[in-house]
Amino acid sequence: MATKASRSAARLMMAPAVVLLLGWMLVPLSMTVWFSFRKFLPLRGGDLGWAGWENYSRFVSSSSFWPAVSTTLIIVGSVLVVTVVLGVLLALLLDQPFWGRGIVRILVIAPFFVMPTVSALVWKNMFMDPTNGLLAYLWRLFGAEPLAWLSEASKESIVMIIAWRWLPFATLILLTAIQSLDNEQLEAAEMDGAGPLQRFGHIILPHLGRAITIVILIQTIFLLSIFAEIFVTTGGAFGTRTLTYLIFQRVLESQNVGLGSAGGVYAIILANIVALFLMRIVGRNLDA
Amino acid sequence: MGQIRLEQVTKSFGEVQVIQPLDLTLEDGEFTVFVGPSGCGKSTLLRLIAGLEDVSSGRILIDGKDATALVPAKRGLAMVFQSYALYPHMSVRRNIAFPLRMARMSRAEIDRRVEEAAEVLNLREYLDRRPGQLSGGQRQRVAIGRAIVREPAAFLFDEPLSNLDAALRVGMRMEISELHKKLGTTMIYVTHDQVEAMTMADRIVVLQGGIIEQVGSPLELYQRPCNQFVAGFIGSPRMNLIEGPEAAREGATTLGIRPEHLRLSRSEGPWEGTVGVSEHLGSDTFLHIHGIPGCDPFTVRASGEVDLRHGDAVFLTPDRARLHRFDAEGRRIE
Numbered sequence: 001m002a003t004k005a006s007r008s009a010a011r012l013m014m015a016p017a018v019v020l021l022l023g024w025m026l027v028p029l030s031m032t033v034w035f036s037f038r039k040f041l042p043l044r045g046g047d048l049g050w051a052g053w054e055n056y057s058r059f060v061s062s063s064s065f066w067p068a069v070s071t072t073l074i075i076v077g078s079v080l081v082v083t084v085v086l087g088v089l090l091a092l093l094l095d096q097p098f099w100g101r102g103i104v105r106i107l108v109i110a111p112f113f114v115m116p117t118v119s120a121l122v123w124k125n126m127f128m129d130p131t132n133g134l135l136a137y138l139w140r141l142f143g144a145e146p147l148a149w150l151s152e153a154s155k156e157s158i159v160m161i162i163a164w165r166w167l168p169f170a171t172l173i174l175l176t177a178i179q180s181l182d183n184e185q186l187e188a189a190e191m192d193g194a195g196p197l198q199r200f201g202h203i204i205l206p207h208l209g210r211a212i213t214i215v216i217l218i219q220t221i222f223l224l225s226i227f228a229e230i231f232v233t234t235g236g237a238f239g240t241r242t243l244t245y246l247i248f249q250r251v252l253e254s255q256n257v258g259l260g261s262a263g264g265v266y267a268i269i270l271a272n273i274v275a276l277f278l279m280r281i282v283g284r285n286l287d288a
Numbered sequence: 289m290g291q292i293r294l295e296q297v298t299k300s301f302g303e304v305q306v307i308q309p310l311d312l313t314l315e316d317g318e319f320t321v322f323v324g325p326s327g328c329g330k331s332t333l334l335r336l337i338a339g340l341e342d343v344s345s346g347r348i349l350i351d352g353k354d355a356t357a358l359v360p361a362k363r364g365l366a367m368v369f370q371s372y373a374l375y376p377h378m379s380v381r382r383n384i385a386f387p388l389r390m391a392r393m394s395r396a397e398i399d400r401r402v403e404e405a406a407e408v409l410n411l412r413e414y415l416d417r418r419p420g421q422l423s424g425g426q427r428q429r430v431a432i433g434r435a436i437v438r439e440p441a442a443f444l445f446d447e448p449l450s451n452l453d454a455a456l457r458v459g460m461r462m463e464i465s466e467l468h469k470k471l472g473t474t475m476i477y478v479t480h481d482q483v484e485a486m487t488m489a490d491r492i493v494v495l496q497g498g499i500i501e502q503v504g505s506p507l508e509l510y511q512r513p514c515n516q517f518v519a520g521f522i523g524s525p526r527m528n529l530i531e532g533p534e535a536a537r538e539g540a541t542t543l544g545i546r547p548e549h550l551r552l553s554r555s556e557g558p559w560e561g562t563v564g565v566s567e568h569l570g571s572d573t574f575l576h577i578h579g580i581p582g583c584d585p586f587t588v589r590a591s592g593e594v595d596l597r598h599g600d601a602v603f604l605t606p607d608r609a610r611l612h613r614f615d616a617e618g619r620r621i622e
Contacts, residue, residue, distance in 0.1 A: 187340050188373035192387035192434070193361035202386070206377040 029268075036261035043255045055262035064246055069270065072242040075159055076223045076274075080216055082163040087170030087215065088208065092200075094171070095178045105175075112168040116228040123161045124150065124233045154238035161229050166222075170215045177211035178204065217278060224271050243267050290351065290364075290441035290474035291316045292337060297346035299332055299498075306332050307498045309346065314442075314476060314491075319468050321477045323485040324495035324521070330478045331446055333495070337476065338367050338444050350441060361390075366435035367444040370451065372427045374419040374434075381406075381415040384433045391438075405433040408470070425456045432467070442474035449484065461487060482522055486510070494518050516618035519544045525574055525587045527612070532582035534559075540613035540621055543582075547574065547589040549610040552596075557603030561586060563596050577602060 039051040059065060094105055111119065127134050128149035136146035149157045181204065189199045225244050234240045236249065247267060251260030292314040299307040306329045314320050322330040335341045337348060339360035348356045355363050366387075374383050384405055388398045406412050409429040419427055428448060435443055445464070449457045465488050468475050479485055485492050486506045494501040494509065494517075502514045506522075513519035519527050527544045535543035551557070552575075561579035573594050576585040588604065596602060613621040 182371060182373065184369045184371050184373035185375060187360075188367070188369055188434075189375075189386070190340070191338060191360045191365070191367045192438075193390035194386075198390060203375060206375075209377070 032261045032264045034261075035257050036265050038258045040257040040261075041255055042257060051258055055258045056265075059250070059259055059262045059266060064241060067239070068241050068243045068246040071155070071239060072224065072244070072270070073274075074155060075162070075226070075240075075242060076220060078155075078159045079163045079166060079223055080219060082159065083166045083170040083219065084212055084215060086163075086167055087174045088205075088212075090167070090171045091174035091178050092204075094175050108171055109168045111165055112172075114165065116165065116226075117232055119165050120161055120229040120232040123157075123164070128157055150234050151238050154234055154240045158229060158233065158240050161233070162223065162226060166219055170219070173215050174208060174211050177208050181207050217275075220274060220278060221271075224267070224274065243270060291349075292442060292474065292476075293347075293349040293352075294337070295347045295349065297333075297336060297348065298344045299329075299336055299341065300344045305344075305498065307336070307344075310498075310500055312493065312500065312503070314474060316474055317472050319465075319475045319477065319488060319490045320493060321479060321485040321489035321491070322493050322495060323479055323482055324501075326480055328495040329498040330480075330495050332498075334367075334444050334446055334476060334478045338365055339363050364438075364441040365444055366438050366440035366442075367446065368428075368431045368435050368448045370447045372419075372431040372448075372451075374427055374430055376419055379416050379418060380411060380422070380430050380433075383419065383430055384411075384437055387434060387438045401437045402433075405437045408436070408467070409433050424452050425460060428452065428460055429463075432464070436467075436471070440473070442476060445475065445477040447479055448477075449479070450481075457484075464488065483524060486522070492522075494521060496521075512620070513544075513612065514620050516542055516544070516614045519612055519614070519620075525589070528583050528586050529614075530580075530582040534582045535613075538611065538613055541616045542614040542618070544612035544614065545606045546610065547587040549607040550588050551605040551607070552588055552590050552594070553603045553605065554601075555603065557605040559586075559604040559606075561602060561604070563598055563600045563602055565598070566596065568592070575602075577604070580604070 036055050037051055037053075039048040039054070040046070041048065090108065094101065094108065098104075114122075125133070130136050130146045130148040133146075133149075135149065139146045147153060185203055185207075186199055189203050194202060226242070227244050227248065230236055230240050230242065230245050231248075236245045241249075243263070244267065247260045247263040250256050250263055294310060294312045296309045296311060297307060298305060298309050310333075322333060324330050332341065336343050339355070339358060343356060346356075347354055350363055350365070375386065378386065381402055384402050385398050388401060393401075402415070406415055409432060411426070411429055411433060414422060414426060414430075419430065422430065431448070448464075449460050452460060461484060464475075464477075468488075477484075477488060489506055491503060492506055492509055493503050496517055502509060502518045504512075509518060509522045513522060513527075516529065520529060523546055525547050527546045530543040530545070531541070535541060559580050561577040564576040564578045564585055566576070567574040569592070571592050573590045573592055575588045575590055575594070575596065577588055578585055580586045586604070590596075615621055
């Protein structure tokens with residue numbers, strides 16, 4: 001990449017990829033923005049012309065909007081807390097030498113390979129079913145009344161299903177981070193009189209800061225758009241309607257593309273607010 | 289106070305015994321260097337003393353008290369690691385203060401000690417920097433600072449200078465020696481570099497294969513190596529070891545003579561050879577001589593002005609009082 005000719009050649013070679021990626025991103029985005037300003041009802045007359053800001057005001061003034069936003073934040077937040085806390089503990093555990101560690105490590109990653117729809121169905125039918133589920137069986141074993149998980153503890157159930165799927169991801173990243181910790185640092189801390197808990201708090205946890213940041217950022221991006229787990233289990237009932245799910249209902253169940261698109265634009269704004277917020281708190285771990 | 293005694297200490301990793309039963313007493317205030325080739329067990333021995341490894345058998349006594357079962361923090365020793373092992377997310381000040389905070393010392397006392405250490409080690413201006421913003425020598429000083437604030441019974445150094453460049457290493461060597469004079473605390477220093485051992489130590493412990501070969505002051509080891517291994521390991525350039533009839537005539541299996549104890553002549557001497565490569569250091573010239581039976585190449589230390597070229601014939605006369613004789617097992621013959 002030294003001469004003028006090679007630089008312009010490089011630009012030319014990269015152009016197709018750049019144009020494709022840009023189009024890939026810009027076309028759906030601009031279409032969403034375009035539809036959000038139209039009155040577009042596919043089964044009731046199609047595109048009925050310019051709507052101005054009406055879709056936007058209707059989407060926000062709907063009684064389901066704010067509950068959906070709070071449900072989204074609660075579910076995303078809880079999954080983040082569960083996966084990071086358990087992920088750190090699991091990573092610590094898997095870092096210890098024990099017999100069969102290689103196989104256990106592979107098994108731990110396994111849930112991440114299960115498709116979201118499949119994992120949700122398995123949880124719903126095999127574990128959480130109030131009559132035939134394993135958990136119901138366990139409850140009865142101790143003489144307790146089985147819980148109708150998805151209706152009585154719906155948010156918790158959804159968080160459990162999603163956290164189960166994302167825990168391996170967090171564990172894997174945190175495990176590699178723990179393995180990169182210089183052992184002499186831990187020994188130095190031991191010589192300096194730090195007990196196991198102090199070594200964890202003063203050496204291991206700060207060392208994991210960057211990895212935790214990455215886990216939180218990546219997971220947030222994916223968790224804001226979770227859909228299959230809700231669609232398969234509660235169908236958005238029992239207070240599990242997230243913003244993504246609400247948009248889906250507006251577009252497909254109410255057949256109102258304009259209204260759904262306005263919701264999509266709100267979702268983009270919400271995602272950016274969350275991202276900005278996260279960057280503020282944890283982003284400083286990424287430099288240095 | 290910091291007398292350390294090892295009694296019949298051994299260490300095995302699985303089947304392999306890396307430290308053979310070993311007795312050693314390190315006196316209070318002494319600067320002891322463990323030296324030996326890599327894999328000789330010197331670092332393991334240091335880690336046994338530190339408590340980072342458990343002994344397989346035997347006892348470790350610190351100031352007369354049995355410390356074999358004590359955790360590292362309770363032994364009152366401080367260690368400087370090869371990689372410095374500074375805590376990267378803490379400032380220099382917090383790094384140095386860390387052992388004191390762990391000991392739950394009062395704020396005022398911590399501040400006082402950190403300032404004092406920073407003064408001794410010239411780290412004042414760097415107290416608020418992170419380790420990542422310091423040079424190798426400065427990091428080394430921070431690691432030493434973290435060790436001295438605890439006012440330990442003894443300091444343990446694990447090859448602390450091996451990550452520094454040559455010029456800095458000479459400087460740090462002096463600084464550590466100065467520090468030892470100033471504090472008067474027991475220090476144990478592990479290195480594979482015999483120059484470091486010779487220049488810094490009060491006493492050198494030469495190790496090989498988990499066995500102590502010889503313990504003594506630098507000059508004792510230089511003048512009277514008790515076996516062939518020590519003779520070859522201590523001194524630079526290495527001692528010439530001659531085998532065969534030349535050695536047999538002196539009643540030994542191996543005959544040792546240091547490069548600096550030979551007289552060089554163009555006309556006469558008992559040993560004749562031809563000059564090979566010569567290394568000119570300015571003050572000295574190291575000549576590699578070929579053709580002397582029983583030892584090839586033979587090294588001679590000559591003055592810097594010596595005028596000999598590749599291929600010249602030379603004669604060598606050893607200083608007979610400084611010949612070292614070794615028997616078939618490599619032991620010194622008096």
